[in-house]
Amino acid sequence: MTQAFASDWDVPVKTRLTGFDLITQPMLNKGMAFSQSERDMFRLHGLLPPHIATIEEQAERRLRVLRAFSTDFERYAFLRDLQDTNETLFYAVLVRHIEELLPLVYTPTVGEGCQHFSEIWRKPRGVFLSYPNKDRIREILADPRFDRVRVIVVSDGERILGLGDQGAGGMGIPIGKLSLYTGCAGIHPELTLPILLDVGTNNRERLTNPLYIGWRHERIVGAEYDAFVEEFVSAVIERWPDVLLQWEDFAGSNASRLLAKYRDRLCTFNDDIQGTAAIAAGTLMAAINVTGVKLTEQRIAVLGAGSAGCGISSLLLRAMVDAGLSEEQARSAFYLVDRNGLLVDGMEGITPAQMPFVQDRHAISDWVVDEAGDIGLLEVVRNAKPTVLIGVSGQAGAFSEDVVRAMAEGVRHPVIFPLSNPTSRSEAVPQHLMEWTDGRALIGTGSPFPPVQWQGRDIPVDQTNNSYIFPGVGLGVLAANARRVTDAMFMVAGKVVASMSPTATDRNARLLPPVDQLRAVSLAVARAVAVQAQADGVAEACDQATLDRRLQELVWEPTYRPYELVK
Ligand SMILES: NC(=O)C1=CN([C@@H]2O[C@H](COP(=O)(O)OP(=O)(O)OC[C@H]3O[C@@H](n4cnc5c(N)ncnc54)[C@H](O)[C@@H]3O)[C@@H](O)[C@H]2O)C=CC1
Ligand SMILES: CC(=O)C(=O)O
Numbered sequence: 001m002t003q004a005f006a007s008d009w010d011v012p013v014k015t016r017l018t019g020f021d022l023i024t025q026p027m028l029n030k031g032m033a034f035s036q037s038e039r040d041m042f043r044l045h046g047l048l049p050p051h052i053a054t055i056e057e058q059a060e061r062r063l064r065v066l067r068a069f070s071t072d073f074e075r076y077a078f079l080r081d082l083q084d085t086n087e088t089l090f091y092a093v094l095v096r097h098i099e100e101l102l103p104l105v106y107t108p109t110v111g112e113g114c115q116h117f118s119e120i121w122r123k124p125r126g127v128f129l130s131y132p133n134k135d136r137i138r139e140i141l142a143d144p145r146f147d148r149v150r151v152i153v154v155s156d157g158e159r160i161l162g163l164g165d166q167g168a169g170g171m172g173i174p175i176g177k178l179s180l181y182t183g184c185a186g187i188h189p190e191l192t193l194p195i196l197l198d199v200g201t202n203n204r205e206r207l208t209n210p211l212y213i214g215w216r217h218e219r220i221v222g223a224e225y226d227a228f229v230e231e232f233v234s235a236v237i238e239r240w241p242d243v244l245l246q247w248e249d250f251a252g253s254n255a256s257r258l259l260a261k262y263r264d265r266l267c268t269f270n271d272d273i274q275g276t277a278a279i280a281a282g283t284l285m286a287a288i289n290v291t292g293v294k295l296t297e298q299r300i301a302v303l304g305a306g307s308a309g310c311g312i313s314s315l316l317l318r319a320m321v322d323a324g325l326s327e328e329q330a331r332s333a334f335y336l337v338d339r340n341g342l343l344v345d346g347m348e349g350i351t352p353a354q355m356p357f358v359q360d361r362h363a364i365s366d367w368v369v370d371e372a373g374d375i376g377l378l379e380v381v382r383n384a385k386p387t388v389l390i391g392v393s394g395q396a397g398a399f400s401e402d403v404v405r406a407m408a409e410g411v412r413h414p415v416i417f418p419l420s421n422p423t424s425r426s427e428a429v430p431q432h433l434m435e436w437t438d439g440r441a442l443i444g445t446g447s448p449f450p451p452v453q454w455q456g457r458d459i460p461v462d463q464t465n466n467s468y469i470f471p472g473v474g475l476g477v478l479a480a481n482a483r484r485v486t487d488a489m490f491m492v493a494g495k496v497v498a499s500m501s502p503t504a505t506d507r508n509a510r511l512l513p514p515v516d517q518l519r520a521v522s523l524a525v526a527r528a529v530a531v532q533a534q535a536d537g538v539a540e541a542c543d544q545a546t547l548d549r550r551l552q553e554l555v556w557e558p559t560y561r562p563y564e565l566v567k
C-alpha cells in the first residue's frame with residue numbers, strides 16, 4: 001500500500017490484494033464503503049452485502065452499537081475490535097467523537113483493558129518482544145510490514161497507570177497512546193508501532209490466570225533486564241535510525257535510568273517524566289492567569305516523588321530559574337512527599353532524580369509537627385502553605401479533607417492537580433475539592449471527571465493529562481526530522497498549551513482548551529516543538545513555509561481513498 005497523506009486523499013491506493021485478503025487488512029478494509037467499480041475490480045461481490053455505504057453512515061452504525069453496551073469495558077473491547085477490523089473507520093469515529101471516545105481508548109478504561117487484556121485478546125497488533133525471544137529481536141523487527149515505522153511507543157508493563165504490574169497486558173498502553181498519535185496529531189497509523197517488552201510479571205493474578213497471554217515467569221531484573229533492553233534499543237537504532245522512541249509506564253527505578261542512558265543515543269523521551277511535566281507546567285501557567293501569583297512566588301507540594309513527580313518538579317524548577325530565581329531559591333520552593341514523608345537531606349534511599357528537591361532540615365526546623373516528628377503531606381501543607389498541590393502517587397483519596405481544608409486556609413486560590421490515573425487512583429474527587437475549599441480551588445485531574453456543581457453552575461474539570469503534549473511532540477519531531485528530543489521542546493509544548501488556555505482572555509474560564517480541541521492543540525504544539533528542535537540544533541533549519549508544508553503532509557485524515565489494482 002502507498003503512504004496516504006492529507007494532501008493526496010484522492011490519489012488511489014495501489015494494492016495487489018483482492019477479495020477476502022483485502023477486506024481482512026484493517027488498514028485497507030473499507031467494509032461496505034467499497035464502491036461498485038472497486039467491488040468489480042477487487043472481486044468483492046458476495047463478500048459484502050449489496051448496500052454501498054458512506055463513512056458517515058458506517059460511523060453512525062458503529063456509534064449506535066457502542067452506545068448500546070452497558071459497560072465502558074465492553075465499549076473498549078468493541079473499539080479495539082473495530083481498530084483491528086477497519087482502522088480508517090475506527091479513526092473516523094474517534095476523531096469525530098473525541099470527547100466521548102477518549103475515556104474509552106485511553107484513561108480510565110484502557111486501565112481495565114490492560115487488566116483484562118488476556119481475556120479479550122483476539123488479533124495481533126504491534127510487537128511482543130518476549131524474553132525467551134531475546135536472540136530473535138532483530139529478526140522480528142525486520143518484518144517488511146514495519147518498513148514505514150517512524151514512531152514507537154514501548155512499555156514493559158510494570159507500572160500501568162496507577163494499577164501496577166500488568167505484564168504483557170500492558171500492551172494496551174502503547175496501543176492506546178499510539179491511537180492518540182493518530183487521533184489527535186493525525187500521524188498515519190502505518191508510521192506507528194506499539195511494542196511490549198515481555199520480561200515476565202510479578203503480578204500473581206496474571207501468573208495464575210490460565211488465560212494469561214504473556215511469558216509466565218517472574219520479572220527478570222538487573223543485568224539480564226538491562227542486556228535485554230540494550231538489545232532492543234540497538235536493534236531499533238539499526239532498523240530505524242531516525243525513529244522516535246517513547247518510553248511509557250516503566251516503573252520508577254527503570255524509567256529515569258533508561259531515559260538517562262538512551263536520550264543521547266537516539267531520538268527518545270519518557271512520556272511519564274517529560275510529557276507529564278509539560279502538561280502540569282502548562283496547566284499551572286494557565287492557573288496563574290487566574291490567581292495572579294507569579295511562578296517565582298509559588299510553593300509547590302508534590303505527593304509521589306517518582307517519575308512524574310520528579311519530572312514535573314524538574315521542569316517547573318527550570319521555568320522558575322528562567323523567570324529569575326536562583327537555582328537554590330527555586331529548589332527551596334518544592335516539597336516532595338513520598339511513602340516515608342517529606343524528602344529531607346540525610347534521608348535514606350533518595351534517588352538521583354529526587355536529589356535536587358530534598359529540603360534542608362535546618363530550613364524546616366521551626367515547623368510544627370507531631371511528637372513523633374513525622375512530616376507527611378498534612379504537616380507539609382500546614383507549615384509550607386503551598387500554593388500548588390500535585391498528586392502523582394497513585395493513591396486514591398490521598399488529598400483528604402484535612403489536607404485540602406488546611407491548604408485552603410493558607411492560600412486564596414488553591415491550585416490542586418490530582419493527576420493519578422485511572423479515575424479509581426485519583427488523589428481526590430473534584431466535587432469534594434470544590435466543597436472543601438468553598439469553591440476556590442483550581443482543579444486539574446489526570447482522568448476525565450464530570451463537571452463540578454457549584455452554586456447552581458456546572459464547572460468543567462480540566463483533564464491535565466500528557467495527551468495534550470505527546471501527540472504534538474511526536475508530530476513536531478517528525479516534521480522537523482529531529483535527531484533528539486530536548487527538555488526545551490517540552491517547555492515550549494507546555495507554554496503553547498498555556499497560551500491556548502481560555503484563561504488567557506477570560507479569568508473565569510476553564511484552565512485548558514476542551515478535549516475536542518486536541519487536534520488543534522497538537523498541531524500548535526507540533527509547530528512550536530519543531531521550531532525549538534531547530535533552535536536547539538537537533539534538527540536542520542528550515543523556513544516556516546517548509547515546516548508548514550511538512551506538517552500538512554504528515555497530518556492524515558481518516559477518509560477512504562480510491563483503490564487501484566496492481567497486477
Ligand atoms: N496525568 C498524567 O498525565 C499522568 C499521570 N500519571 C500518574 O501518576 C501516577 C504515578 O506515576 P509515576 O510517577 O510514573 O509512578 P512511579 O511509580 O514512578 O511514582 C509513584 C511514586 O509514588 C510514591 N508513593 C506510593 N505510595 C505513596 C504514598 N502513600 N504517599 C506518598 N507517595 C507514595 C511511590 O513511592 C513512588 O515514588 C500514576 O497513577 C500515573 O497514572 C503519570 C504520568 C502522566
Ligand atoms: C497518562 C499517563 O501516561 C499515565 O497515567 O501513566
Ligand SMILES: [Mg+2]
Pocket residue numbers: 161248249271272
Ligand atoms: Mg504513562
